[in-house]
Amino acid sequence: MRPTVHDIAAEAGVSLATVDRVLNNRPGVRELTRDKVERAIASLGYVRDVTAANLAKGRSYKLIFILPAGDNSFMLGLETEVREAIARSAAERTEIDILFVPAFDPQALANALAEAHRRGPAGVAVVAIDAPEVTDAVRRLRDDGIAVVTLVSDLPGSSRDHFAGIDNIAAGRTAGTLIGRFLGDRAGPVAVLAGSMLVRDHRERLEGFRSVMCESFGSRSILPVIEGQDDPVLVEKLVAALLERHPDIAGIYSLGAGNRGLVAALEKAGRAQVCVIAHELTSYSRAALLSGTIDALLNQDAGHEVRSAIRVLKAKADGLPVLEAQERIRIDVFLKDNLPNGQA
Amino acid sequence: MRPTVHDIAAEAGVSLATVDRVLNNRPGVRELTRDKVERAIASLGYVRDVTAANLAKGRSYKLIFILPAGDNSFMLGLETEVREAIARSAAERTEIDILFVPAFDPQALANALAEAHRRGPAGVAVVAIDAPEVTDAVRRLRDDGIAVVTLVSDLPGSSRDHFAGIDNIAAGRTAGTLIGRFLGDRAGPVAVLAGSMLVRDHRERLEGFRSVMCESFGSRSILPVIEGQDDPVLVEKLVAALLERHPDIAGIYSLGAGNRGLVAALEKAGRAQVCVIAHELTSYSRAALLSGTIDALLNQDAGHEVRSAIRVLKAKADGLPVLEAQERIRIDVFLKDNLPNGQA
DNA sequence: CTGTTAGCGCCTTCAT
DNA sequence: ATGAAGGCGCTAACAG
Numbered sequence: 001m002r003p004t005v006h007d008i009a010a011e012a013g014v015s016l017a018t019v020d021r022v023l024n025n026r027p028g029v030r031e032l033t034r035d036k037v038e039r040a041i042a043s044l045g046y047v048r049d050v051t052a053a054n055l056a057k058g059r060s061y062k063l064i065f066i067l068p069a070g071d072n073s074f075m076l077g078l079e080t081e082v083r084e085a086i087a088r089s090a091a092e093r094t095e096i097d098i099l100f101v102p103a104f105d106p107q108a109l110a111n112a113l114a115e116a117h118r119r120g121p122a123g124v125a126v127v128a129i130d131a132p133e134v135t136d137a138v139r140r141l142r143d144d145g146i147a148v149v150t151l152v153s154d155l156p157g158s159s160r161d162h163f164a165g166i167d168n169i170a171a172g173r174t175a176g177t178l179i180g181r182f183l184g185d186r187a188g189p190v191a192v193l194a195g196s197m198l199v200r201d202h203r204e205r206l207e208g209f210r211s212v213m214c215e216s217f218g219s220r221s222i223l224p225v226i227e228g229q230d231d232p233v234l235v236e237k238l239v240a241a242l243l244e245r246h247p248d249i250a251g252i253y254s255l256g257a258g259n260r261g262l263v264a265a266l267e268k269a270g271r272a273q274v275c276v277i278a279h280e281l282t283s284y285s286r287a288a289l290l291s292g293t294i295d296a297l298l299n300q301d302a303g304h305e306v307r308s309a310i311r312v313l314k315a316k317a318d319g320l321p322v323l324e325a326q327e328r329i330r331i332d333v334f335l336k337d338n339l340p341n342g343q344a
Numbered sequence: 345m346r347p348t349v350h351d352i353a354a355e356a357g358v359s360l361a362t363v364d365r366v367l368n369n370r371p372g373v374r375e376l377t378r379d380k381v382e383r384a385i386a387s388l389g390y391v392r393d394v395t396a397a398n399l400a401k402g403r404s405y406k407l408i409f410i411l412p413a414g415d416n417s418f419m420l421g422l423e424t425e426v427r428e429a430i431a432r433s434a435a436e437r438t439e440i441d442i443l444f445v446p447a448f449d450p451q452a453l454a455n456a457l458a459e460a461h462r463r464g465p466a467g468v469a470v471v472a473i474d475a476p477e478v479t480d481a482v483r484r485l486r487d488d489g490i491a492v493v494t495l496v497s498d499l500p501g502s503s504r505d506h507f508a509g510i511d512n513i514a515a516g517r518t519a520g521t522l523i524g525r526f527l528g529d530r531a532g533p534v535a536v537l538a539g540s541m542l543v544r545d546h547r548e549r550l551e552g553f554r555s556v557m558c559e560s561f562g563s564r565s566i567l568p569v570i571e572g573q574d575d576p577v578l579v580e581k582l583v584a585a586l587l588e589r590h591p592d593i594a595g596i597y598s599l600g601a602g603n604r605g606l607v608a609a610l611e612k613a614g615r616a617q618v619c620v621i622a623h624e625l626t627s628y629s630r631a632a633l634l635s636g637t638i639d640a641l642l643n644q645d646a647g648h649e650v651r652s653a654i655r656v657l658k659a660k661a662d663g664l665p666v667l668e669a670q671e672r673i674r675i676d677v678f679l680k681d682n683l684p685n686g687q688a
Numbered sequence: 689c690t691g692t693t694a695g696c697g698c699c700t701t702c703a704t
Numbered sequence: 705a706t707g708a709a710g711g712c713g714c715t716a717a718c719a720g
Contacts, residue, residue, distance in 0.1 A: 181525070361692080400714040
């Protein structure tokens with residue numbers, strides 16, 4: 001059997017309470033006693049049973065998730081994952097609330113962060129917008145010892161504890177290499193469709209994409225970015241116009257959401273031969289990948305992101321270290337051949 | 345607060361012991377009493393605290409992993425992951441032993457399974473070889489109520505409880521689409537390099553690859569399969585000969601291990617323009633991907649596989665259901681652009 | 689068949 | 705500064 005607090009107490013010749021004080025480095029122990037206990041801990045190779053500790057503490061973590069409202073499938077999927085985490089909250093000792101804010105509205109987001117602050121949670125997870133008022137609101141949370149994790153889109157200049165999302169520059173580069181190699185010698189420009197340049201993730205994907213195109217496929221021309229606000233209706237309108245304006249388009253990189261509109265525009269225009277790389281696996285994008293309208297899909301697993309955010313918030317709330325390597329979110333690359341069978 | 349066994353006992357007017365019997369559907373409770381308790385459970389919305397239950401049980405799961413010996417990096421990585429699981433075993437209430445067997449030797453594997461059987465574990469995880477003596481050995485384990493999970497390579501006809509590995513047909517198809525699209529109109533045949541047709545995962549990858557090549561790139565010729573036994577030295581010899589025999593080779597799909605030898609042969613022959621798709625991210629394949637010798641890498645995360653195998657073995661040992669969707673192992677697709685920074 | 693009692697490993701008053 | 709005692713939610717003898 002592995003050693004317990006009792007063994008340490010016996011070995012060190014002190015009481016359980018003293019061992020506990022040392023273990024949780026609480027005050028009220030003489031240097032000398034503390035040393036004795038620490039020697040016992042080391043010599044017995046003691047490791048604390050975290051589950052038993054949690055049971056005894058009966059602690060529960062109050063967390064708030066701030067998500068953008070809007071009906072694109074990716075954000076709905078993210079919401080679903082948070083709700084599943086809420087369903088698990090009994091087992092995970094969490095109490096999770098969701099706050100919705102209008103998309104791409106920095107002031108609204110800052111207000112939501114303030115509201116979250118008022119509720120006094122142990123931690124906040126937020127899909128960030130890269131704006132000063134948001135950075136400020138995050139700092140105020142952190143100043144009060146509330147842990148903050150950015151989700152999906154980061155806020156690098158801020159004091160957030162952690163980012164639960166993919167490396168968006170790498171994602172953009174991956175899209176660039178795929179579209180460049182898939183197109184090979186086929187002529188024609190490539191268009192880029194984004195949601196909004198206000199959010200960091202979209203800006204970074206664009207940056208990665210452009211740098212690869214420039215480094216490795218320099219002769220391919222890139223059209224100016226189109227911003228569709230992640231709104232399927234607007235996206236469809238913009239893409240329809242784009243296809244009309246440029247009959248010779250060879251490829252499209254859609255780095256935001258609202259792909260429902262992209263697919264509709266392509267199919268109505270009968271432009272199946274355009275090479276399309278898009279982000280996020282949803283029921284729409286999945287269908288388009290299978291039908292051949294979309295050639296490849298880059299994806300971030302919303303479930304992983306939410307679970308990682310929760311683990312990190314709990315750890316930070318307890319002042320525990322985070323294994324960054326374990327919390328890294330992978331960029332999934334899906335072709336029609338390796339689509340998981342599941343829902344999503 | 346969420347309800348506890350005490351609340352149920354009070355609500356149903358019975359003792360804790362009776363509640364516990366119903367909860368773990370143990371015998372010795374009258375139908376009527378059982379009903380009362382079940383009603384109380386339902387009406388209070390009780391969910392059992394698994395961590396407290398485990399604490400009280402003090403149970404620990406004895407597990408055995410059977411891995412092929414040999415010095416290819418993938419299997420070494422797998423071993424490392426098992427050792428990390430062993431390091432966590434205190435916290436996870438597991439006692440894990442590793443048994444090594446010569447690679448691609450069905451009889452040796454069957455013997456190892458028998459040895460594992462003798463040790464009386466709660467579960468066994470095994471990198472399977474598709475052979476009757478192995479299937480038999482697995483059945484004997486299962487007949488004694490020992491849980492069996494196949495790892496990396498499956499044994500579908502057998503009575504194993506679960507397979508912790510990727511969909512290898514999908515992996516082969518993905519490789520086919522990538523190589524087909526990357527090559528475009530470039531002329532020349534494609535070669536396939538496997539470890540051994542004795543193992544299911546290699547056979548399935550080949551099957552998926554061939555079917556996509558046939559369906560979507562029918563004009564491309566595929567050379568006969570080369571078997572390198574996952575041995576870097578043998579692989580290098582075989583590939584060197586292959587390159588000499590076929591100066592016009594356009595692409596190589598390496599669906600097994602031993603890629604160190606593949607890379608060496610390609611680099612010595614100065615054949616960097618050959619399009620290469622390989623499996624498994626190791627320090628060698630990573631370097632080759634970055635240098636451009638390898639064009640894309642398909643990967644299964646050994647850490648995920650090991651952790652999943654352990655979760656499943658524990659669940660099966662307790663007769664609990666497994667959420668297949670949650671245990672699905674993804675096929676990672678790596679280009680030089682989206683390589684994780686970590687070790688591996 | 690059912691209930692009582694004593695833990696599992698840890699934390700937390702409350703005394704001393 | 706230290707210790708004794710009780711409890712977190714559940715399970716496991718052992719009695720009745």
